[in-house]
Amino acid sequence: MKKIISAVVLGLGVTSSPLGLAAGDVSAGKAKSAVCAACHGADGNSPSDMYPKLAGQHASYLYKQLVEFKSGKRENAIMAPMVAGLSEEDMADLAAFYASKEATPGAVSEDLLELGKQIYRGGNSESGVPACMACHGPNGSGMPSAKWPKLSAQYRAYTEAQLHAFANGERHNDPNGMMRDIASKMTEEEIKAVAAYVSGLH
Structure with a gap:
Protein backbone atom coordinates (compact mmCIF):
# COMPACT_ATOMS: atom_id res chain seq x y z
CA MET A 1 0.00 0.00 0.00
CA LYS A 2 2.88 2.40 0.80
CA LYS A 3 4.27 1.84 -2.68
CA ILE A 4 0.89 2.64 -4.23
CA ILE A 5 0.57 5.85 -2.22
CA SER A 6 4.15 6.86 -3.07
CA ALA A 7 3.52 6.18 -6.75
CA VAL A 8 0.37 8.31 -6.69
CA VAL A 9 2.32 11.21 -5.21
CA LEU A 10 5.09 10.77 -7.76
CA GLY A 11 2.64 10.38 -10.60
CA LEU A 12 0.86 13.63 -9.81
CA GLY A 13 4.07 15.58 -10.38
CA VAL A 14 3.88 15.06 -14.12
CA THR A 15 4.45 18.65 -15.18
CA SER A 16 7.74 18.94 -13.27
CA SER A 17 9.04 15.62 -14.55
CA PRO A 18 11.48 15.27 -17.46
CA LEU A 19 8.84 12.95 -18.89
CA GLY A 20 6.29 15.77 -18.93
CA LEU A 21 4.41 15.40 -22.22
CA ALA A 22 4.16 18.21 -24.72
CA ALA A 23 1.00 17.96 -26.79
CA GLY A 24 1.67 15.84 -29.85
CA ASP A 25 0.24 16.29 -33.32
CA VAL A 26 -2.16 13.52 -34.33
CA SER A 27 -1.74 14.04 -38.08
CA ALA A 28 2.04 14.06 -37.82
CA GLY A 29 1.86 10.97 -35.62
CA LYS A 30 -0.21 9.15 -38.22
CA ALA A 31 2.42 9.80 -40.89
CA LYS A 32 5.21 8.69 -38.57
CA SER A 33 3.35 5.52 -37.52
CA ALA A 34 3.70 3.78 -40.89
CA VAL A 35 6.78 1.88 -39.73
CA CYS A 36 4.94 0.79 -36.54
CA ALA A 37 1.98 -0.71 -38.40
CA ALA A 38 3.54 -4.11 -39.09
CA CYS A 39 3.45 -5.00 -35.40
CA HIS A 40 0.84 -2.62 -33.97
CA GLY A 41 -1.61 -2.31 -36.86
CA ALA A 42 -2.46 0.77 -38.92
CA ASP A 43 -4.82 2.04 -36.21
CA GLY A 44 -2.97 0.72 -33.16
CA ASN A 45 -4.91 -2.54 -32.97
CA SER A 46 -2.15 -5.09 -33.34
CA PRO A 47 -2.88 -8.06 -35.64
CA SER A 48 -1.01 -10.33 -33.19
CA ASP A 49 -1.49 -10.81 -29.46
CA MET A 50 2.32 -10.89 -29.13
CA TYR A 51 2.26 -7.10 -29.45
CA PRO A 52 0.12 -4.68 -27.45
CA LYS A 53 -2.85 -2.76 -28.72
CA LEU A 54 -1.81 0.89 -28.62
CA ALA A 55 -5.16 2.28 -29.74
CA GLY A 56 -6.84 4.30 -27.02
CA GLN A 57 -3.87 4.07 -24.66
CA HIS A 58 -3.07 7.27 -22.76
CA ALA A 59 -0.64 9.54 -24.58
CA SER A 60 1.27 10.16 -21.34
CA TYR A 61 1.87 6.44 -20.87
CA LEU A 62 2.81 5.81 -24.51
CA TYR A 63 5.27 8.70 -24.45
CA LYS A 64 6.85 7.42 -21.23
CA GLN A 65 7.34 3.95 -22.72
CA LEU A 66 8.89 5.30 -25.92
CA VAL A 67 11.29 7.48 -23.92
CA GLU A 68 12.25 4.53 -21.74
CA PHE A 69 12.69 2.14 -24.67
CA LYS A 70 15.08 4.72 -26.14
CA SER A 71 17.01 5.26 -22.90
CA GLY A 72 17.19 1.53 -22.18
CA LYS A 73 15.28 1.82 -18.93
CA ARG A 74 12.74 -0.52 -20.51
CA GLU A 75 14.63 -3.20 -22.39
CA ASN A 76 13.25 -4.75 -25.57
CA ALA A 77 15.28 -6.04 -28.48
CA ILE A 78 12.59 -5.17 -31.03
CA MET A 79 11.69 -1.72 -29.76
CA ALA A 80 15.21 -0.44 -29.03
CA PRO A 81 16.24 -0.01 -32.69
CA MET A 82 12.76 1.23 -33.63
CA VAL A 83 12.94 4.21 -31.26
CA ALA A 84 16.67 4.96 -31.56
CA GLY A 85 16.17 7.73 -34.12
CA LEU A 86 13.01 9.25 -32.67
CA SER A 87 13.04 12.78 -31.30
CA GLU A 88 10.91 13.88 -28.35
CA GLU A 89 8.54 15.50 -30.83
CA ASP A 90 8.29 12.26 -32.82
CA MET A 91 7.42 10.34 -29.66
CA ALA A 92 4.83 12.91 -28.60
CA ASP A 93 3.24 12.80 -32.06
CA LEU A 94 3.09 9.00 -32.10
CA ALA A 95 1.62 8.95 -28.60
CA ALA A 96 -1.05 11.48 -29.62
CA PHE A 97 -1.95 9.49 -32.74
CA TYR A 98 -2.43 6.16 -30.98
CA ALA A 99 -4.27 7.79 -28.08
CA SER A 100 -6.78 9.20 -30.58
CA LYS A 101 -7.75 5.74 -31.84
CA GLU A 102 -10.18 3.26 -30.36
CA ALA A 103 -9.20 -0.22 -29.20
CA THR A 104 -11.11 -3.17 -30.55
CA PRO A 105 -13.10 -4.87 -27.77
CA GLY A 106 -11.87 -8.08 -26.19
CA ALA A 107 -13.66 -10.88 -24.37
CA VAL A 108 -13.05 -12.92 -21.23
CA SER A 109 -13.50 -16.67 -20.98
Whole structure:
Protein backbone atom coordinates (compact mmCIF):
# COMPACT_ATOMS: atom_id res chain seq x y z
CA MET A 1 0.00 0.00 0.00
CA LYS A 2 2.88 2.40 0.80
CA LYS A 3 4.27 1.84 -2.68
CA ILE A 4 0.89 2.64 -4.23
CA ILE A 5 0.57 5.85 -2.22
CA SER A 6 4.15 6.86 -3.07
CA ALA A 7 3.52 6.18 -6.75
CA VAL A 8 0.37 8.31 -6.69
CA VAL A 9 2.32 11.21 -5.21
CA LEU A 10 5.09 10.77 -7.76
CA GLY A 11 2.64 10.38 -10.60
CA LEU A 12 0.86 13.63 -9.81
CA GLY A 13 4.07 15.58 -10.38
CA VAL A 14 3.88 15.06 -14.12
CA THR A 15 4.45 18.65 -15.18
CA SER A 16 7.74 18.94 -13.27
CA SER A 17 9.04 15.62 -14.55
CA PRO A 18 11.48 15.27 -17.46
CA LEU A 19 8.84 12.95 -18.89
CA GLY A 20 6.29 15.77 -18.93
CA LEU A 21 4.41 15.40 -22.22
CA ALA A 22 4.16 18.21 -24.72
CA ALA A 23 1.00 17.96 -26.79
CA GLY A 24 1.67 15.84 -29.85
CA ASP A 25 0.24 16.29 -33.32
CA VAL A 26 -2.16 13.52 -34.33
CA SER A 27 -1.74 14.04 -38.08
CA ALA A 28 2.04 14.06 -37.82
CA GLY A 29 1.86 10.97 -35.62
CA LYS A 30 -0.21 9.15 -38.22
CA ALA A 31 2.42 9.80 -40.89
CA LYS A 32 5.21 8.69 -38.57
CA SER A 33 3.35 5.52 -37.52
CA ALA A 34 3.70 3.78 -40.89
CA VAL A 35 6.78 1.88 -39.73
CA CYS A 36 4.94 0.79 -36.54
CA ALA A 37 1.98 -0.71 -38.40
CA ALA A 38 3.54 -4.11 -39.09
CA CYS A 39 3.45 -5.00 -35.40
CA HIS A 40 0.84 -2.62 -33.97
CA GLY A 41 -1.61 -2.31 -36.86
CA ALA A 42 -2.46 0.77 -38.92
CA ASP A 43 -4.82 2.04 -36.21
CA GLY A 44 -2.97 0.72 -33.16
CA ASN A 45 -4.91 -2.54 -32.97
CA SER A 46 -2.15 -5.09 -33.34
CA PRO A 47 -2.88 -8.06 -35.64
CA SER A 48 -1.01 -10.33 -33.19
CA ASP A 49 -1.49 -10.81 -29.46
CA MET A 50 2.32 -10.89 -29.13
CA TYR A 51 2.26 -7.10 -29.45
CA PRO A 52 0.12 -4.68 -27.45
CA LYS A 53 -2.85 -2.76 -28.72
CA LEU A 54 -1.81 0.89 -28.62
CA ALA A 55 -5.16 2.28 -29.74
CA GLY A 56 -6.84 4.30 -27.02
CA GLN A 57 -3.87 4.07 -24.66
CA HIS A 58 -3.07 7.27 -22.76
CA ALA A 59 -0.64 9.54 -24.58
CA SER A 60 1.27 10.16 -21.34
CA TYR A 61 1.87 6.44 -20.87
CA LEU A 62 2.81 5.81 -24.51
CA TYR A 63 5.27 8.70 -24.45
CA LYS A 64 6.85 7.42 -21.23
CA GLN A 65 7.34 3.95 -22.72
CA LEU A 66 8.89 5.30 -25.92
CA VAL A 67 11.29 7.48 -23.92
CA GLU A 68 12.25 4.53 -21.74
CA PHE A 69 12.69 2.14 -24.67
CA LYS A 70 15.08 4.72 -26.14
CA SER A 71 17.01 5.26 -22.90
CA GLY A 72 17.19 1.53 -22.18
CA LYS A 73 15.28 1.82 -18.93
CA ARG A 74 12.74 -0.52 -20.51
CA GLU A 75 14.63 -3.20 -22.39
CA ASN A 76 13.25 -4.75 -25.57
CA ALA A 77 15.28 -6.04 -28.48
CA ILE A 78 12.59 -5.17 -31.03
CA MET A 79 11.69 -1.72 -29.76
CA ALA A 80 15.21 -0.44 -29.03
CA PRO A 81 16.24 -0.01 -32.69
CA MET A 82 12.76 1.23 -33.63
CA VAL A 83 12.94 4.21 -31.26
CA ALA A 84 16.67 4.96 -31.56
CA GLY A 85 16.17 7.73 -34.12
CA LEU A 86 13.01 9.25 -32.67
CA SER A 87 13.04 12.78 -31.30
CA GLU A 88 10.91 13.88 -28.35
CA GLU A 89 8.54 15.50 -30.83
CA ASP A 90 8.29 12.26 -32.82
CA MET A 91 7.42 10.34 -29.66
CA ALA A 92 4.83 12.91 -28.60
CA ASP A 93 3.24 12.80 -32.06
CA LEU A 94 3.09 9.00 -32.10
CA ALA A 95 1.62 8.95 -28.60
CA ALA A 96 -1.05 11.48 -29.62
CA PHE A 97 -1.95 9.49 -32.74
CA TYR A 98 -2.43 6.16 -30.98
CA ALA A 99 -4.27 7.79 -28.08
CA SER A 100 -6.78 9.20 -30.58
CA LYS A 101 -7.75 5.74 -31.84
CA GLU A 102 -10.18 3.26 -30.36
CA ALA A 103 -9.20 -0.22 -29.20
CA THR A 104 -11.11 -3.17 -30.55
CA PRO A 105 -13.10 -4.87 -27.77
CA GLY A 106 -11.87 -8.08 -26.19
CA ALA A 107 -13.66 -10.88 -24.37
CA VAL A 108 -13.05 -12.92 -21.23
CA SER A 109 -13.50 -16.67 -20.98
CA GLU A 110 -16.08 -17.79 -18.43
CA ASP A 111 -13.70 -20.19 -16.66
CA LEU A 112 -11.40 -17.31 -15.62
CA LEU A 113 -14.02 -14.64 -15.09
CA GLU A 114 -14.70 -15.06 -11.37
CA LEU A 115 -11.11 -15.31 -10.16
CA GLY A 116 -10.03 -12.49 -12.47
CA LYS A 117 -12.82 -10.27 -11.19
CA GLN A 118 -11.99 -11.13 -7.58
CA ILE A 119 -8.30 -10.24 -7.89
CA TYR A 120 -8.84 -7.20 -10.08
CA ARG A 121 -11.51 -5.69 -7.84
CA GLY A 122 -10.55 -7.01 -4.41
CA GLY A 123 -6.98 -8.32 -4.56
CA ASN A 124 -5.76 -11.11 -2.32
CA SER A 125 -5.37 -10.04 1.29
CA GLU A 126 -3.63 -13.28 2.29
CA SER A 127 -0.75 -12.84 -0.14
CA GLY A 128 -0.69 -9.03 -0.08
CA VAL A 129 -1.85 -8.49 -3.66
CA PRO A 130 -3.83 -5.22 -3.82
CA ALA A 131 -6.86 -4.71 -6.03
CA CYS A 132 -5.71 -3.85 -9.55
CA MET A 133 -8.52 -1.34 -9.91
CA ALA A 134 -6.94 0.85 -7.21
CA CYS A 135 -4.53 2.11 -9.89
CA HIS A 136 -6.08 0.98 -13.16
CA GLY A 137 -9.69 1.93 -12.38
CA PRO A 138 -12.86 -0.16 -12.10
CA ASN A 139 -13.17 -0.33 -15.89
CA GLY A 140 -9.47 -0.68 -16.61
CA SER A 141 -9.19 2.90 -17.86
CA GLY A 142 -5.94 3.65 -16.01
CA MET A 143 -4.76 7.03 -14.72
CA PRO A 144 -3.16 9.32 -17.32
CA SER A 145 -1.81 11.84 -14.78
CA ALA A 146 0.19 9.10 -13.07
CA LYS A 147 1.11 7.44 -16.39
CA TRP A 148 -0.65 4.24 -15.35
CA PRO A 149 -1.88 2.41 -18.42
CA LYS A 150 -5.33 1.60 -19.62
CA LEU A 151 -5.70 -2.19 -19.44
CA SER A 152 -9.21 -2.68 -20.82
CA ALA A 153 -9.42 -4.62 -24.10
CA GLN A 154 -5.67 -5.37 -24.06
CA TYR A 155 -4.67 -8.78 -25.38
CA ARG A 156 -4.67 -11.41 -22.68
CA ALA A 157 -1.36 -12.90 -23.88
CA TYR A 158 0.38 -9.53 -23.79
CA THR A 159 -0.85 -8.61 -20.30
CA GLU A 160 0.14 -12.05 -19.06
CA ALA A 161 3.62 -11.65 -20.53
CA GLN A 162 4.07 -8.24 -18.88
CA LEU A 163 2.99 -9.54 -15.47
CA HIS A 164 5.52 -12.36 -15.80
CA ALA A 165 8.20 -9.86 -16.85
CA PHE A 166 7.50 -7.72 -13.79
CA ALA A 167 7.38 -10.77 -11.53
CA ASN A 168 10.80 -12.04 -12.57
CA GLY A 169 12.40 -8.58 -12.75
CA GLU A 170 12.89 -8.67 -16.51
CA ARG A 171 10.81 -5.50 -16.77
CA HIS A 172 11.78 -2.83 -14.28
CA ASN A 173 10.46 0.55 -15.42
CA ASP A 174 7.60 0.60 -12.91
CA PRO A 175 7.53 3.51 -10.43
CA ASN A 176 9.01 2.59 -7.06
CA GLY A 177 9.11 -1.11 -8.04
CA MET A 178 5.36 -1.25 -7.50
CA MET A 179 4.41 -3.69 -10.27
CA ARG A 180 7.38 -5.94 -9.55
CA ASP A 181 6.28 -6.19 -5.95
CA ILE A 182 2.67 -6.95 -6.86
CA ALA A 183 3.30 -9.37 -9.72
CA SER A 184 5.85 -11.37 -7.72
CA LYS A 185 3.14 -12.15 -5.17
CA MET A 186 0.63 -13.39 -7.75
CA THR A 187 0.17 -17.07 -8.51
CA GLU A 188 0.25 -18.32 -12.08
CA GLU A 189 -3.49 -18.85 -11.91
CA GLU A 190 -4.06 -15.28 -10.70
CA ILE A 191 -1.90 -13.85 -13.48
CA LYS A 192 -3.82 -15.78 -16.13
CA ALA A 193 -7.18 -14.84 -14.63
CA VAL A 194 -6.43 -11.12 -14.30
CA ALA A 195 -5.00 -10.96 -17.82
CA ALA A 196 -8.13 -12.64 -19.14
CA TYR A 197 -10.45 -10.43 -17.08
CA VAL A 198 -8.99 -7.09 -18.23
CA SER A 199 -9.18 -8.17 -21.87
CA GLY A 200 -12.96 -8.15 -21.54
CA LEU A 201 -13.29 -4.83 -19.69
CA HIS A 202 -14.86 -1.92 -21.57
